[in-house]
Amino acid sequence: MSQARHPGLKLGHEHDPGSGEVEALVFGFWIFMMSDLLIFGCVFATYVVMLPQVADGPSAAELFHLRGPLIETTLLLASSVTIGFALLETKHRADQRRTTLWLAVTFLLGAGFLFSSTHSLLGHLENGAGPSRSAFLSAYWLLVPLHALHVAVGCLWIAVAAAQVWIRGFDWVTTGGLLRLSIYWHFLDIVWIGILSVVYLGAMI
Amino acid sequence: MSLTDFIDALTGRMTLEALPFWKMVQNPTPENIVNGAIATSVAAILVLAAVAVLAVLTYFRLWRTVWFDWLTTVDHKKIGIMYIVLSFVMMLRGVVEANFMRANQAVGFDGGFLSADHFGELFTTHGTIMIFFVAMPFLSGVINYVLPLQIGARDMSFPVTNAIGLALTASGAMLVMASLLFLPFSIGGWTGYPPFTGKEYSPDVGPNYWIWAVTLSGLGTTLTGINVACTVYKKRCPGMDFWKMPLFVWASVTTAILMIFALPPLTVATAMLALDRYLDFHFFTTDAGGIPMLYANLFWLFGHPEVYILVLPAFGVWSEVFATFSGKTLYAYRTLVWATLSIAVISFLVWVHHFFTMGQSAGMNAVFGIATMLVGVPTGVKIYDWLLTMYRGRVRITTPMVYALGFVMLFVIGGASGILLANPSIDYQVHNSVFLVAHFHNMVIPGTLFGMLGAYSFWFPKAFGFMLDDWWGKLAASLWIVGFMLAFFPLYAVGLLGLPRRSVAYSEASYTPYTVVAMLGALVVLAALGAMFWQLYISIRNRDALNVYAGDPWDGRTLEWSISSPPPVYNFAVGPEVFARDAFWEEKRAGHAYQIPDQWEDIELPANSWLAPILFFSSFTLTFGLVWHMWWLVILSLLVVVGALVARSFVIDRERVIPADVVREEHLRWLKAVREAPSAPRELEVAPGNWGRPQSEAGVPE
Numbered sequence: 001m002s003q004a005r006h007p008g009l010k011l012g013h014e015h016d017p018g019s020g021e022v023e024a025l026v027f028g029f030w031i032f033m034m035s036d037l038l039i040f041g042c043v044f045a046t047y048v049v050m051l052p053q054v055a056d057g058p059s060a061a062e063l064f065h066l067r068g069p070l071i072e073t074t075l076l077l078a079s080s081v082t083i084g085f086a087l088l089e090t091k092h093r094a095d096q097r098r099t100t101l102w103l104a105v106t107f108l109l110g111a112g113f114l115f116s117s118t119h120s121l122l123g124h125l126e127n128g129a130g131p132s133r134s135a136f137l138s139a140y141w142l143l144v145p146l147h148a149l150h151v152a153v154g155c156l157w158i159a160v161a162a163a164q165v166w167i168r169g170f171d172w173v174t175t176g177g178l179l180r181l182s183i184y185w186h187f188l189d190i191v192w193i194g195i196l197s198v199v200y201l202g203a204m205i
Numbered sequence: 206m207s208l209t210d211f212i213d214a215l216t217g218r219m220t221l222e223a224l225p226f227w228k229m230v231q232n233p234t235p236e237n238i239v240n241g242a243i244a245t246s247v248a249a250i251l252v253l254a255a256v257a258v259l260a261v262l263t264y265f266r267l268w269r270t271v272w273f274d275w276l277t278t279v280d281h282k283k284i285g286i287m288y289i290v291l292s293f294v295m296m297l298r299g300v301v302e303a304n305f306m307r308a309n310q311a312v313g314f315d316g317g318f319l320s321a322d323h324f325g326e327l328f329t330t331h332g333t334i335m336i337f338f339v340a341m342p343f344l345s346g347v348i349n350y351v352l353p354l355q356i357g358a359r360d361m362s363f364p365v366t367n368a369i370g371l372a373l374t375a376s377g378a379m380l381v382m383a384s385l386l387f388l389p390f391s392i393g394g395w396t397g398y399p400p401f402t403g404k405e406y407s408p409d410v411g412p413n414y415w416i417w418a419v420t421l422s423g424l425g426t427t428l429t430g431i432n433v434a435c436t437v438y439k440k441r442c443p444g445m446d447f448w449k450m451p452l453f454v455w456a457s458v459t460t461a462i463l464m465i466f467a468l469p470p471l472t473v474a475t476a477m478l479a480l481d482r483y484l485d486f487h488f489f490t491t492d493a494g495g496i497p498m499l500y501a502n503l504f505w506l507f508g509h510p511e512v513y514i515l516v517l518p519a520f521g522v523w524s525e526v527f528a529t530f531s532g533k534t535l536y537a538y539r540t541l542v543w544a545t546l547s548i549a550v551i552s553f554l555v556w557v558h559h560f561f562t563m564g565q566s567a568g569m570n571a572v573f574g575i576a577t578m579l580v581g582v583p584t585g586v587k588i589y590d591w592l593l594t595m596y597r598g599r600v601r602i603t604t605p606m607v608y609a610l611g612f613v614m615l616f617v618i619g620g621a622s623g624i625l626l627a628n629p630s631i632d633y634q635v636h637n638s639v640f641l642v643a644h645f646h647n648m649v650i651p652g653t654l655f656g657m658l659g660a661y662s663f664w665f666p667k668a669f670g671f672m673l674d675d676w677w678g679k680l681a682a683s684l685w686i687v688g689f690m691l692a693f694f695p696l697y698a699v700g701l702l703g704l705p706r707r708s709v710a711y712s713e714a715s716y717t718p719y720t721v722v723a724m725l726g727a728l729v730v731l732a733a734l735g736a737m738f739w740q741l742y743i744s745i746r747n748r749d750a751l752n753v754y755a756g757d758p759w760d761g762r763t764l765e766w767s768i769s770s771p772p773p774v775y776n777f778a779v780g781p782e783v784f785a786r787d788a789f790w791e792e793k794r795a796g797h798a799y800q801i802p803d804q805w806e807d808i809e810l811p812a813n814s815w816l817a818p819i820l821f822f823s824s825f826t827l828t829f830g831l832v833w834h835m836w837w838l839v840i841l842s843l844l845v846v847v848g849a850l851v852a853r854s855f856v857i858d859r860e861r862v863i864p865a866d867v868v869r870e871e872h873l874r875w876l877k878a879v880r881e882a883p884s885a886p887r888e889l890e891v892a893p894g895n896w897g898r899p900q901s902e903a904g905v906p907e
């Protein structure tokens with residue numbers, strides 16, 4: 001075994017102190033993500049079941065447009081690239097300034113996503129398409145805000161992780177944290193692609 | 206803002222009506238007085254018990270001990286013990302509630318002494334408590350205590366997360382307890398089906414208590430599942446490949462996987478119900494397109510795997526108990542492993558059998574009925590394997606074995622009634638009758654509860670260093686068995702006669718003899734619980750005579766018996782290496798047990814953490830605020846939760862180092878005690894002559 005046995009980017013070497021802990025932490029975090037994925041799975045299933053339950057309210061086809069979601073997709077996918085850069089800087093240069101910079105960019109992209117997402121949700125609310133309107137809209141207002149809430153938590157985490165890198169540098173605790181943060185952030189991308197496909201593109205068909 | 210506005214914001218929806226005696230004082234009808242007197246007495250007992258505990262801790266100056274040795278600990282052994290203590294406290298409440306319900310039904314012909322709402326609260330809290338705050342903490346506790354020892358590890362993979370799991374479970378339990386002081390709890394049953402629990406039909410705060418208590422327990426259990434799975438994958442000692450793991454470890458990791466997969470649907474279902482109630486969503490309402498059936502599907506997508514979460518650890522315990530007390534290796538180990546895994550897979554394919562009568566097609570019901578019957582196959586395999594483990598063994602009847610034999614006998618009966626219910630056409634006749642109540646109690650009491658009580662009797666000497674009194678243990682076990690049969694066998698009959706479950710009253714005089722016998726059974730179960738507490742008391746009193754510091758009172762087979770009782774904080778002075786499935790047994794057979802290690806090393810252990818107690822208190826205040834719409838408390842608690850998590854992430858994980866010299870001294874002292882302990886023949890196993898060093902039968906051919 002030359003390196004820690006976990007999926008994803010390897011930041012340390014076997015002989016580093018704490019490599020065993022990082023291995024277990026990352027492995028455990030993958031299991032946690034799997035459990036979170038099941039939560040989203042149940043919510044997606046609910047959404048699909050509720051699609052016809054519009055109860056005189058607007059249907060998906062009447063409500064959704066692609067402009068907002070495409071902007072949000074661009075922002076979120078770009079943020080996945082930038083967090084990747086942050087980790088590559090950590091691995092190859094161990095440069096606190098550059099890592100923090102890329103984390104800041106990721107944070108801004110995430111915040112942009114949240115801004116756009118909130119904007120369109122508020123628009124729906126103004127048009128009388130709030131969660132109380134119909135079971136379909138209840139399901140929509142669970143799925144999309146749940147993902148946005150995850151992104152908000154991710155932004156908070158990025159801020160904390162950047163502070164830790166800035167203060168403490170790259171010990172195994174901060175790098176282990178960065179690894180898990182990036183798994184979490186990519187996971188949100190995957191869920192978002194699901195939302196884009198099922199909710200927004202699905203409404204266009 | 207005026208003063209009344211301020212007070213309203215402060216108290217949310219809570220008014221004086223929340224107090225248990227208020228209705229009785231305002232409107233003293235005979236019914237209100239009886240129900241109010243019962244509720245008030247119980248609330249008073251709870252307050253007095255809490256005050257007494259605080260007084261004792263203060264008087265004996267135990268606060269430092271409580272904080273540093275228990276609340277902030279991350280030691281898997283202490284966390285396991287705390288889980289089990291929590292479970293026993295809640296069990297006491299659950300059994301007392303059962304007695305009230307049985308008493309009410311015994312006189313339930315044309316109306317018992319309880320009001321319908323009070324009865325509804327009783328069956329709701331009873332079910333919620335017994336599943337989420339008795340069975341789950343008990344099995345989490347046993348797994349926590351035993352699993353790291355069996356795989357030769359020093360702790361779980363994530364000790365702090367482990368403590369947080371306990372904290373969340375305990376705060377959920379505290380929330381259910383708080384509902385005794387500030388009424389009402391939900392009357393919607395432990396399954397909390399909407400639309401009844403929606404805000405249209407239950408505008409009071411009752412279902413809120415249920416939602417948040419269950420959610421907290423569910424989150425805690427998810428964390429436990431992740432931790433156990435990761436521990437088994439990453440922390441096994443050298444030599445222990447999958448096929449050398451004790452069967453309890455297999456059962457635990459399978460349970461953990463079920464926890465990881467089964468709890469998310471519950472979290473989603475309760476969250477959606479909460480959104481319906483708090484923010485006027487329409488998932489499960491009868492208007493605006495809501496689908497109440499969706500809740501039933503999500504709930505049982507959790508609920509059915511849940512019953513295997515409950516029973517698999519018990520299966521693990523039985524596998525250890527039968528092998529140990531038969532002095533034989535487990536019969537058909539690999540078959541048992543495959544049976545365990547098959548049960549886990551099938552458990553996800555049967556959830557519709559909980560609502561055969563809700564209107565899906567006959568074809569659908571047939572598929573799920575057949576899938577349900579399939580579960581009986583691997584379970585039957587297990588029963589035969591345990592029987593064959595005993596076959597031609599020199600079986601010793603100890604307290605755990607009494608539970609085990611009761612289990613085999615009764616569980617088969619419960620399984621048979623389950624096969625009956627798996628047939629949709631029969632289910633149509635008896636669903637929602639007490640026949641069903643008899644069936645599932647027949648599974649969870651002999652299955653889960655006897656398993657956990659057997660585990661308690663089996664591993665107690667390991668955890669505390671002295672045996673539990675055997676005579677009182679056997680008495681308690683017998684009372685459990687007899688009490689269970691008296692309480693639930695009549696329900697099969699009266700269920701077939703048509704008594705619906707959850708009935709506060711009935712108008713059929715012929716039911717009464719059955720309900721009276723069932724009440725007597727409930728009293729016997731209460732006596733069993735009393736016998737267990739008495740057993741604990743006299744065992745503590747006689748602890749010097751019952752001492753088993755040498756650590757191996759049962760002629761054990763697996764690694765946890767190869768260390769002292771109680772184990773040192775670091776579990777193993779030197780990390781073990783295993784070469785066989787019954788690792789310690791084989792060492793004894795080869796004469797290699799109790800060797801003095803060649804070298805000693807410093808041992809690093811995770812330091813205490815204040816995170817779990819903070820999350821315990823803040824998650825309680827958070828959910829209590831949510832229940833009563835006290836938004837200031839919710840916001841404050843959320844800030845504490847987030848602040849604590851962020852602050853903790855800046856704390857460098859401190860390690861506590863135990864110097865090699867200390868380890869060496871402790872270990873040599875123990876080895877000396879082992880060599881000096883008189884070795885007990887099998888006749889003295891359960892007597893005060895057992896010092897934890899048996900005349901091992903490992904050398905005897907099996």
